[in-house]
Amino acid sequence: MEYMIVFKETASDFERRHDDAYWGAWGAYIAALQQSGITRGGNGLQPPHTATQVRVRDGQRQVQDGPYPDTKEHLGGYFVIDVPSLDQALEWAARAPCASTGSVEVRPVLPPMDAPHA
Numbered sequence: 001m002e003y004m005i006v007f008k009e010t011a012s013d014f015e016r017r018h019d020d021a022y023w024g025a026w027g028a029y030i031a032a033l034q035q036s037g038i039t040r041g042g043n044g045l046q047p048p049h050t051a052t053q054v055r056v057r058d059g060q061r062q063v064q065d066g067p068y069p070d071t072k073e074h075l076g077g078y079f080v081i082d083v084p085s086l087d088q089a090l091e092w093a094a095r096a097p098c099a100s101t102g103s104v105e106v107r108p109v110l111p112p113m114d115a116p117h118a
Contacts, residue, residue: 008104
């Protein structure tokens with residue numbers, strides 16, 4: 001089954017992105033994921049100040065630029081992995097470098113939807 005593992009990092013995690021130790025830990029984690037053959041896709045994301053949120057309220061579009069001061073953790077990246085069980089997905093999530101400073105969310109991926117018939 002496919003699971004998305006979503007990495008939520010703290011502001012200090014994002015500040016460490018200039019640190020070789022930060023990238024060394026992530027490099028080792030990503031290499032382990034790739035060597036296992038379970039990776040289906042994923043990416044890291046730019047820092048929170050590059051984010052933009054869009055909401056539509058009463059038919060009006062509302063746009064807010066990041067960062068968002070009321071948020072303690074920010075979306076740092078994600079992978080989609082294909083493993084037999086939730087327990088295995090949770091094991092991979094726990095190995096992520098940000099699991100000890102931020103959090104990692106694990107969600108099952110919906111199966112592809114059939115295209116509408118014409």
